[in-house]
Amino acid sequence: MKPFEYVRADGLTRAAQLARAGARPIAGGTNLLDLMKLQVETPDRLVDVNRLPLGGIEADGDGLRIGALVSNSACAADERVRRDYPVLARAILSAATFQLRNKATTAGNLCQRTRCYYFYNADMPCNKREPGSGCSAIDGYNRIHAVLGASDQCIATYPGDMAVALCALDATVQIADPDGGRREVAVRAFHRLPGDRPEKDNVLEPGEVITGVRLPAPAGGKQLYRKVRDRSSYAFALVSIAALVRMEGGTIASASLAFGGLAHKPWHDERIDQLLAGKEPSDALFDRAADLLLEGARGYGSNDFKIPMARRTLKAVLREATGVSA
Amino acid sequence: MPLTINEREYEFEGDPRTSLLDFLRRDCGLTGTKKGCDHGQCGACTVLVNGQRINSCLTLAAMHDGDSITTIEGLGTPTDMHPLQAAFVKHDGYQCGYCTPGQICSAQAMIDEAANGWPSFVSEDLAGTISLTPEEIRERMSGNLCRCGAYSNIVDAILEVLEARA
Numbered sequence: 001m002k003p004f005e006y007v008r009a010d011g012l013t014r015a016a017q018l019a020r021a022g023a024r025p026i027a028g029g030t031n032l033l034d035l036m037k038l039q040v041e042t043p044d045r046l047v048d049v050n051r052l053p054l055g056g057i058e059a060d061g062d063g064l065r066i067g068a069l070v071s072n073s074a075c076a077a078d079e080r081v082r083r084d085y086p087v088l089a090r091a092i093l094s095a096a097t098f099q100l101r102n103k104a105t106t107a108g109n110l111c112q113r114t115r116c117y118y119f120y121n122a123d124m125p126c127n128k129r130e131p132g133s134g135c136s137a138i139d140g141y142n143r144i145h146a147v148l149g150a151s152d153q154c155i156a157t158y159p160g161d162m163a164v165a166l167c168a169l170d171a172t173v174q175i176a177d178p179d180g181g182r183r184e185v186a187v188r189a190f191h192r193l194p195g196d197r198p199e200k201d202n203v204l205e206p207g208e209v210i211t212g213v214r215l216p217a218p219a220g221g222k223q224l225y226r227k228v229r230d231r232s233s234y235a236f237a238l239v240s241i242a243a244l245v246r247m248e249g250g251t252i253a254s255a256s257l258a259f260g261g262l263a264h265k266p267w268h269d270e271r272i273d274q275l276l277a278g279k280e281p282s283d284a285l286f287d288r289a290a291d292l293l294l295e296g297a298r299g300y301g302s303n304d305f306k307i308p309m310a311r312r313t314l315k316a317v318l319r320e321a322t323g324v325s326a
Numbered sequence: 327m328p329l330t331i332n333e334r335e336y337e338f339e340g341d342p343r344t345s346l347l348d349f350l351r352r353d354c355g356l357t358g359t360k361k362g363c364d365h366g367q368c369g370a371c372t373v374l375v376n377g378q379r380i381n382s383c384l385t386l387a388a389m390h391d392g393d394s395i396t397t398i399e400g401l402g403t404p405t406d407m408h409p410l411q412a413a414f415v416k417h418d419g420y421q422c423g424y425c426t427p428g429q430i431c432s433a434q435a436m437i438d439e440a441a442n443g444w445p446s447f448v449s450e451d452l453a454g455t456i457s458l459t460p461e462e463i464r465e466r467m468s469g470n471l472c473r474c475g476a477y478s479n480i481v482d483a484i485l486e487v488l489e490a491r492a
Contacts, residue, residue: 006342008387032383034365044340048389073378077444082452093447097469099432100366102378103385178433233468252360288448 005045012209015049016178020207023047027069028103030096031112039122040129054107054211057081062217065174068107068210072162073098074104080293085215085240087223091165094227097234107210109162110173110190114156114264115144115236127153128198139286143302145237148263148294149308154198155300158191158265159236160309165225167258167266168242172214178207187213188258191265198264219256221246222321227260228313237261239306239313245276245321252276252322259293262310269293281322286315327391331356332400336388342455345373349387349398358398358427369470372428372435373397379435381469396429401434409490410434413483421474431469433484436466437491458488 007023009015020024024043026032035041037307054068064085066075075081076092083161096104113177118124118136125134137155145155166187173185191202204210224243229235240260246253255276259267272289279285290311297307319325329336329349336346336354347364350356350373359382363368364388366384373382374396402408410430413419420426440456448465456462463481472480 001343004342006386026386026389029386029389030366030381033384033386037365049390071419073444079453082445086452089445089452093445093449097369097434098446098466099369099372099379099469100384103380194452233465297452 002039002042004036004043006048007045007296009052011014011179012052012054012176012211013178015047015052016176016207016209018045019046019209020178021045022101022206025049025209027105027108029101029108030070030100031108035113035120038120040120049209062212064215066106066215068105068174068212072096072101072104072106072109075162076101077250084218085165085169085223087168087225087244088162088165088215090223090225091227091240092287094225094237095161100118106162106213106291109160110166110187110210110213111204112158112160112200116156117141117144119156119212128156128194131197131199138300141302142300144238144261145300145303146263147297147303147306148259148267149193149296150264150298150300151194151196151198153196153266154194154223154264155263156198156264158195158201158263159261161225161227161237161240161260163187163191164237164240164258164260164266165242166213166215167268168244168256169215169219170256171216173210174212174214176211177205178208182211184214187266188268188285194264201264205258217247221254224317224321226313226317226320228309234294239310241313241317243317243321245318247281247322248265250280252279252281255321257289257314259310259314262306267293276318281318281324283315283319283324286318286324289313290314296309327388327389328395329390329392330394334395340409342386342388344387345383346375346385346387346390348393350382350395350401356397356399360424360427360470362424362428366462367471368425368428369432370425372431372473374431375433376467377417377435377438377450379432398431401430408434410483413486414480417486418452418476419480419483420472420476424473425470425474429472429480432467432470432479433487436463436484437488439466443447458484460485
């Protein structure tokens with residue numbers, strides 16, 4: 001690990017100012033320290049934000065506000081989250097291990113970096129780690145890589161589960177800047193596609209610090225998180241789906257779906273939700289939803305299997321959510 | 327800066343790069359906690375911080391002043407073993423033993439988490455009371471790898487401790 005200066009922020013604005021000057025905020029550290037040991041991340045200065053008053057889960061109007069420093073464990077164990085937002089609890093519990101979730105925070109998890117093997121290997125070209133050096137994954141081993149929204153610069157995926165559920169729930173990220181300003185960004189718009197700036201994972205500007213996440217009013221209906229992976233515990237998603245489906249009689253009243261493992265961001269396609277709403281569930285309808293999802297899908301060799309896997313997983317989730325049998 | 331480890335105060339100062347794991351082993355002489363992968367993948371370095379299990383390799387010692395840390399040395403001793411330690415011995419819950427301190431710290435935290443009603447990914451009812459079935463134990467212990475493959479005996483050892491407590 002490269003030497004760095006360790007400082008503790010005595011206030012949110014101070015932390016943001018230090019971050020604007022180049023310091024990396026550290027909370028749980030489970031991802032950042034891992035990357036620092038590999039010298040993928042080499043910050044000169046860490047600003048420890050753990051003692052800032054950014055914890056706690058509290059009612060916020062008809063929704064719920066989860067503080068940036070709330071651990072993944074605490075979020076998934078919260079009674080209100082388990083009762084009203086089970087898709088979020090399930091998604092968090094599908095990720096990593098109890099040890100890691102006890103340290104991992106809400107904000108840190110949103111900012112989790114890709115698990116692309118070449119990003120992790122400082123000896124290989126990677127446009128995300130070193131802009132302009134090239135992408136080793138496009139013509140390399142790319143089994144875990146993106147099939148949607150990739151660019152000729154980067155085919156990495158966002159690896160997390162929590163954010164996929166937050167996307168389906170249409171949650172909002174709350175952000176503070178170094179000048180005392182505040183803004184809110186929908187989780188659906190927080191992560192970026194790689195384009196020609198793959199080094200930028202999300203829309204945070206230098207110095208911006210996440211203060212929390214707001215969940216809207218509980219949506220009711222059926223909430224599912226299905227994760228397909230190489231082993232049944234402690235593995236990243238090859239494909240995952242967070243689904244909120246509300247039925248009225250025999251009709252889908254509303255649906256909100258988000259997808260993990262397929263792209264550089266948790267994937268949400270408004271057209272799928274609109275297609276499903278007001279329709280009677282059927283396998284034919286589910287196939288049309290998969291057609292929309294996979295309209296621009298492209299495999300890169302080792303990850304070709306993700307395209308049919310996404311279709312099958314989507315159909316399985318929709319069957320379960322609507323009660324339609326195959 | 328003071329850290330409380332196994333109810334004793336230790337002083338940390340020095341290179342901020344020092345992980346909690348390296349501080350425990352190198353500076354405190356508490357070598358029961360093991361370094362396996364050093365990347366949070368194997369769980370050999372699992373310790374309890376304020377009662378919660380974490381990977382001590384993925385946190386900095388400098389971040390823990392004021393925290394109360396429990397390592398395997400704080401759970402039991404050769405002459406006064408913790409019930410989990412005794413059960414691991416009885417059931418052969420190891421071969422080489424390298425992962426064992428992490429397994430036991432992890433299992434202790436798992437028992438507490440379940441008592442507090444924390445669900446896992448395999449819990450059918452998120453709101454229900456938690457029963458630590460073999461399936462639940464396997465899911466909840468998946469952050470502790472055992473390259474010798476003593477998993478079935480580890481589950482047996484944990485189950486015996488749970489039954490004795492019930």
